[in-house]
Amino acid sequence: MSVAGHFASHYSYWITFVLMVAGLYIVIARGNLMKKLIGLSIFQTSVYLLYIAPGKLIGGTAPIVAPAFKVYSNPLPHVLILTAIVVGVATLALGLAIAVRIREAYGSIEEDEILAADRDGGERV
Amino acid sequence: MTLAHLPVLVVVVPLIAAPVTLLLRRPGAAWGIAAAACAFSFAAALLLAAEVAARGPVSYQIGSWPPPWGIEYRLDVLNAFVLVLVSGVAAVVAPYAWRSVAAELPRDQVYLFYTMYCLCVAGLLGMAATGDAFNLFVFMEIASLSSYVLIALGRDRRALLAAYQYLILGTIGATFYVIGVGLLYLMTGTLNLADMAARLPGLQTTRPVLAALAFITVGVSLKLALFPLHLWLPNAYTHAPSAVTALLAATATKVQVYVLLRFYFSVFGLQLVTETLPMPEILLALSLIAILSASLVALWQADLKRLFAYSSVAQIGYITLGISMATKEGLTAAVVHLFNHGITKAALFLLVGGIALRAGRAGFDRLRGLGHSMPLTSIGIVIAGLSLIGVPGTAGFISKWYLVLGAIETGRWWLAGFVVVTSLIAVAYVWRFVEAAYLSAPGKRTPAPGESPPVMLVPAWLAVAACVYFGFDTSFTVGTARRAAALMLGEGP
Numbered sequence: 119m120s121v122a123g124h125f126a127s128h129y130s131y132w133i134t135f136v137l138m139v140a141g142l143y144i145v146i147a148r149g150n151l152m153k154k155l156i157g158l159s160i161f162q163t164s165v166y167l168l169y170i171a172p173g174k175l176i177g178g179t180a181p182i183v184a185p186a187f188k189v190y191s192n193p194l195p196h197v198l199i200l201t202a203i204v205v206g207v208a209t210l211a212l213g214l215a216i217a218v219r220i221r222e223a224y225g226s227i228e229e230d231e232i233l234a235a236d237r238d239g240g241e242r243v
Numbered sequence: 244m245t246l247a248h249l250p251v252l253v254v255v256v257p258l259i260a261a262p263v264t265l266l267l268r269r270p271g272a273a274w275g276i277a278a279a280a281c282a283f284s285f286a287a288a289l290l291l292a293a294e295v296a297a298r299g300p301v302s303y304q305i306g307s308w309p310p311p312w313g314i315e316y317r318l319d320v321l322n323a324f325v326l327v328l329v330s331g332v333a334a335v336v337a338p339y340a341w342r343s344v345a346a347e348l349p350r351d352q353v354y355l356f357y358t359m360y361c362l363c364v365a366g367l368l369g370m371a372a373t374g375d376a377f378n379l380f381v382f383m384e385i386a387s388l389s390s391y392v393l394i395a396l397g398r399d400r401r402a403l404l405a406a407y408q409y410l411i412l413g414t415i416g417a418t419f420y421v422i423g424v425g426l427l428y429l430m431t432g433t434l435n436l437a438d439m440a441a442r443l444p445g446l447q448t449t450r451p452v453l454a455a456l457a458f459i460t461v462g463v464s465l466k467l468a469l470f471p472l473h474l475w476l477p478n479a480y481t482h483a484p485s486a487v488t489a490l491l492a493a494t495a496t497k498v499q500v501y502v503l504l505r506f507y508f509s510v511f512g513l514q515l516v517t518e519t520l521p522m523p524e525i526l527l528a529l530s531l532i533a534i535l536s537a538s539l540v541a542l543w544q545a546d547l548k549r550l551f552a553y554s555s556v557a558q559i560g561y562i563t564l565g566i567s568m569a570t571k572e573g574l575t576a577a578v579v580h581l582f583n584h585g586i587t588k589a590a591l592f593l594l595v596g597g598i599a600l601r602a603g604r605a606g607f608d609r610l611r612g613l614g615h616s617m618p619l620t621s622i623g624i625v626i627a628g629l630s631l632i633g634v635p636g637t638a639g640f641i642s643k644w645y646l647v648l649g650a651i652e653t654g655r656w657w658l659a660g661f662v663v664v665t666s667l668i669a670v671a672y673v674w675r676f677v678e679a680a681y682l683s684a685p686g687k688r689t690p691a692p693g694e695s696p697p698v699m700l701v702p703a704w705l706a707v708a709a710c711v712y713f714g715f716d717t718s719f720t721v722g723t724a725r726r727a728a729a730l731m732l733g734e735g736p
Contacts, residue, residue: 138422145415151407165421169425172429201381202421205381208384208388209384209388209410209414212392213410213414216391216406216410217407219403220400220407223403232404236401236404
């Protein structure tokens with residue numbers, strides 16, 4: 119298979135990996151707590167694709183046990199990812215809630231400003 | 244009848260207790276339910292461990308769906324041992340939390356603390372009990388999300404930042420893990436760990452399987468705080484409420500070590516991990532740096548809680564050092580140290596929590612002359628500190644002993660020397676406490692004479708007593724660890 123053909127037949131993986139790396143990069147490179155969470159969300163979403171794309175068969179139906187339906191898509195990855203989506207939503211909600219609390223306590227959601235505020239002896243016991 | 248359902252009840256009881264505490268809303272009732280659930284799990288875990296020791300692995304099919312289609316809970320000597328550690332620590336910390344949490348949290352948040360406590364314990368126990376890779380991920384996230392909340396409940400505003408950083412790194416770790424599991428699922432078509440192990444031979448050198456091993460290693464290492472992925476740990480342990488630090492330090496990272504062991508030796512197999520990829524060499528290098536650097540950093544901390552947090556990073560290094568040997572003695576050392584370090588750190592953080600209650604926090608300026616104002620707490624820290632160092636007669640000695648045996652067995656005498664010399668750094672940082680508590684005159688910030696309340700002191704001293712007990716009677720710890728090591732190396736149960 120030609121390089122282009124190889125690329126095209128695996129295009130869902132390429133999208134997955136671009137999203138994965140882009141999300142991880144945002145988490146690491148950005149100092150804004152909100153942007154970090156957005157990056158984290160993109161990173162997690164790419165995993166949903168990683169699971170779901172291989173479960174799809176072209177021309178496949180829902181898994182119906184009947185003689186008329188011979189080719190069906192595997193439903194298990196979808197079920198797994200439904201769970202993973204719930205986990206992702208919970209993580210994002212908790213992350214946002216903590217970011218709100220940090221904003222209340224420090225008056226900022228920029229990581230460098232928060233760290234500077236603690237260095238200046240904002241200690242509260 | 245009910246006995247047959249114990250493998251699932253050990254997880255489900257704390258899981259059900261969580262919403263019950265939420266509905267009750269009253270601090271006392273919530274505490275009672277949480278403590279009872281943890282005590283039940285501990286009793287169940289002991290029964291299960293005895294059952295597994297007597298009759299071999301126990302398999303439980305959730306909803307009677309046979310594996311590999313249904314989710315299987317599978318207990319062998321290794322994870323039954325982890326269940327005992329986790330539920331035991333949870334059962335000891337729960338009564339302690341009664342006074343500690345009441346002092347550190349606003350009254351209207353106390354019942355929520357116990358909801359999260361139950362969820363965290365259920366998550367950790369579930370991770371240990373399950374035999375399904377994706378189910379393990381779900382429990383990992385239950386345990387992690389609840390521990391982020393527990394850490395954020397700390398009084399200091401820096402607890403919020405610590406929880407946020409842990410959330411980001413922990414989620415990256417869990418996502419790496421689930422990517423690895425996804426790749427394994429693509430290659431084998433199964434999520435049941437035992438089934439996966441059976442289908443992997445023949446696929447072992449394919450690139451997705453190698454990538455899966457790499458992703459799972461990095462993801463789990465982030466969670467177990469292997470150097471250099473430990474950056475979340477010191478802040479999280481320092482700023483979390485005392486009871487939370489004791490629970491997490493003793494259990495959370497240990498369960499992750501178990502996950503790593505399970506994947507390395509039960510799923511991927513010795514050959515892939517040690518021969519195809521240079522995992523032992525990588526683990527060895529990182530463990531050595533972890534032990535050395537974290538011990539040295541611990542020496543310079545101004546706060547006792549933070550000192551012991553860095554010491555945890557170093558002690559995890561000893562555990563991974565044992566794993567990196569991949570021999571029977573090495574794995575025995577890893578499993579024994581997993582348990583012994585768990586109880587030692589539980590004892591230390593419980594006692595430090597008592598100091599925090601009386602003195603506000605455990606900064607070294609407040610520890611001066613503490614040997615006179617809080618004698619029982621101080622002597623407890625010294626005894627548990629000796630276990631941390633590995634002095635004969637304490638639990639810590641047993642793990643160091645097997646680590647040295649493992650090093651000699653693999654012909655690396657320098658490694659045995661390294662273990663002994665780095666223990667001396669532990670002597671130095673424990674000595675800092677002795678110097679402050681016994682050899683310094685009380686300062687103006689030292690708390691007035693008086694111990695922490697008995698409800699906190701008794702659980703802490705139970706853990707201290709365990710540190711000494713398991714230094715003499717090693718039939719449970721070492722006996723189980725040796726069988727677990729034999730199991731992991733494929734020498735039969």
